[in-house]
Amino acid sequence: MLVNLTIFLALVFDFAILVTAAKFNNTVYVISNAETPSLQLPGLTPVGLQRDQECLPPIFAPLDVGLVVSCPFDPESGLCSETIATATPIATSLGLNVTTSCGADEETDDDCVSNLLKNFAKISTQSMLIVWDLNGMDDLFENLDVDDDEGGDDDEDDDETPHFDLITAIVKNKVQSVTSQGCPGIDGQAPGTFRPSKFNNTVYIISNAETPSLNLPGFTPIGKRRVENCLPEVFKSLNIGLVVSCPFDEDSGLCSQTIATAAPTAKSLGLSVDTSCGAGEEADDDCVANLLKSYAATSDKSMLVDLNGMDDLFENLDISDGNDNDDDSDSDDEVPHFDVLTAVVQNHVVSTTSQGCEGIDGQAAGTYRESNRQPAKANKKKEDKKKKYRRSKPTLSKKRSILSRITGRWA
Numbered sequence: 001m002l003v004n005l006t007i008f009l010a011l012v013f014d015f016a017i018l019v020t021a022a023k024f025n026n027t028v029y030v031i032s033n034a035e036t037p038s039l040q041l042p043g044l045t046p047v048g049l050q051r052d053q054e055c056l057p058p059i060f061a062p063l064d065v066g067l068v069v070s071c072p073f074d075p076e077s078g079l080c081s082e083t084i085a086t087a088t089p090i091a092t093s094l095g096l097n098v099t100t101s102c103g104a105d106e107e108t109d110d111d112c113v114s115n116l117l118k119n120f121a122k123i124s125t126q127s128m129l130i131v132w133d134l135n136g137m138d139d140l141f142e143n144l145d146v147d148d149d150e151g152g153d154d155d156e157d158d159d160e161t162p163h164f165d166l167i168t169a170i171v172k173n174k175v176q177s178v179t180s181q182g183c184p185g186i187d188g189q190a191p192g193t194f195r196p197s198k199f200n201n202t203v204y205i206i207s208n209a210e211t212p213s214l215n216l217p218g219f220t221p222i223g224k225r226r227v228e229n230c231l232p233e234v235f236k237s238l239n240i241g242l243v244v245s246c247p248f249d250e251d252s253g254l255c256s257q258t259i260a261t262a263a264p265t266a267k268s269l270g271l272s273v274d275t276s277c278g279a280g281e282e283a284d285d286d287c288v289a290n291l292l293k294s295y296a297a298t299s300d301k302s303m304l305v306d307l308n309g310m311d312d313l314f315e316n317l318d319i320s321d322g323n324d325n326d327d328d329s330d331s332d333d334e335v336p337h338f339d340v341l342t343a344v345v346q347n348h349v350v351s352t353t354s355q356g357c358e359g360i361d362g363q364a365a366g367t368y369r370e371s372n373r374q375p376a377k378a379n380k381k382k383e384d385k386k387k388k389y390r391r392s393k394p395t396l397s398k399k400r401s402i403l404s405r406i407t408g409r410w411a
Contacts, residue, residue: 024121028170029063030141031056031181032134033082035164042078044085047186051164052086055183057093059167065094066126069116071133072100080133087131098131110143117144134162148175198346199296204238204304205313205342206231206355208257217256222360226338227261230357232268234341240269241301244291246308247275255308262306277307285316292317320348 034056035048044052068091071080084098091098102112117128132140141148165187169176180187209231210223219227243266246255259273266273277287292303307313339361343351354361 023172024118025172026117026121026125027063027127027176028117028130028144029060029065029127030130030132030137030168030170031086031166032132032137032164033086036082036134042081044082048082048086048164051181051183051186053089055181055186056086056090059181060090060129061093063129064126065090065129066096066124067099067117067120067128068094068096068131069099069102069113069128070131071103071136074103083131083133087129090129090131113140114144134164144170145173146170146175147173199293200346201292201296201300202238202302202350203292203317203344204235204240204302205310205344206261206304206306207310207336207338207340208261208306208308210338211257217253219257219260223257223261223338226355226357226360227264230355230360231261231265234355234357235265235304236268239302240265240271240304241299242274242292242295242303243269243271244274244277244288244303244305244307246278249278258306258308262304265304285312288313289317317344318347319344 033044033048034051035045037043037045068087070083070087073079073081073084080100080103084100087098099116102108102116113130120128130140165181165183166178167181168178182188208223209226210220212218212220243262245258245262248254248256248259255275255278259275262273274291277284277291288305288307292305295303305313339355339357341353341355342349343353356362
């Protein structure tokens with residue numbers, strides 16, 4: 001019994017040593033082969049050769065690399081010819097040989113590269129570089145038991161396009177960074193070929209002002225007051241640099257009220273109304289989004305959008321209201337309100353408030369009672385807190401409506 005216990009403890013001790021040795025402090029850099037030709041032609045492309053000879057050696061020169069690992073060339077399949085061609089100039093510049101003792105085919109021991117790195121780490125603290133076949137990267141990372149520290153299985157943001165410029169830095173089996181090699185004239189974004197998908201400018205969205213019933217054109221007297229007296233005051237301090245509306249269609253009358261709503265505000269700001277994007281079915285869904293992005297590329301000022309079809313506009317701009325609850329029965333107000341002002345930053349609604357036009361918006365005194373929409377389980381402490389808050393705010397500022405109190409912010 002004592003002998004068995006001694007053997008068991010020895011095995012546990014050996015296993016503990018093995019586990020401890022499985023991780024080391026040396027940095028491991030992993031890159032793929034450089035660019036290869038299409039149509040399964042061997043070798044590297046001219047761009048790959050430029051990366052291989054001109055860019056990679058200077059990158060790894062200051063990184064204290066003591067071991068360069070690649071897979072051996074297979075004359076029959078041609079496997080790993082590009083990886084050796086990529087690794088050799090780096091190794092030569094460092095005064096090293098390329099270690100090719102581990103293959104990349106199915107017959108190779110899965111633990112070969114891992115054991116090779118562990119053995120080197122026992123005798124040196126220098127970094128190690130692995131140059132591997134681009135198509136075998138997943139298997140390599142799995143065999144090395146590398147943790148990329150990304151929780152969940154949601155890969156919707158993963159880039160499935162093969163990129164030859166990535167450098168992955170690994171310490172103790174964890175990915176520390178994934179960066180581009182940044183080869184001049186090869187990597188990165190070429191100027192003029194992209195637009196940022198999101199921007200930091202604030203986008204304010206309003207609807208047209210009040211319109212008459214019975215399909216009569218123009219505004220009601222209240223709508224006219226809002227347009228001429230209120231909106232210019234609301235937006236004069238919000239640093240607006242662009243006002244967007246849709247063009248008037250003489251046949252259908254579409255957008256006549258939106259332009260009429262936006263024009264006085266634009267004029268008060270010394271701006272013109274941009275009507276280059278339509279609101280009909282034939283209009284390009286991305287027109288407004290592209291217009292805002294183009295402006296954001298040249299200015300950090302805010303933008304004002306006044307268009308028909310709010311639901312379509314929010315969908316086309318890919319705006320999230322931050323509400324993941326699909327049950328809108330208790331929260332959404334289906335009644336159209338002409339005073340709502342929505343502020344959007346980076347495609348997210350940051351506030352929804354009232355324009356607070358004096359004598360038009362908000363709650364008229366004596367016309368309402370306290371709502372009983374609270375869930376039955378709401379406790380008395382919460383209700384007392386609400387009453388205390390209401391008593392502490394007996395009046396509202398001329399430019400604030402009751403909605404600003406509900407949302408907690410005046411845009």
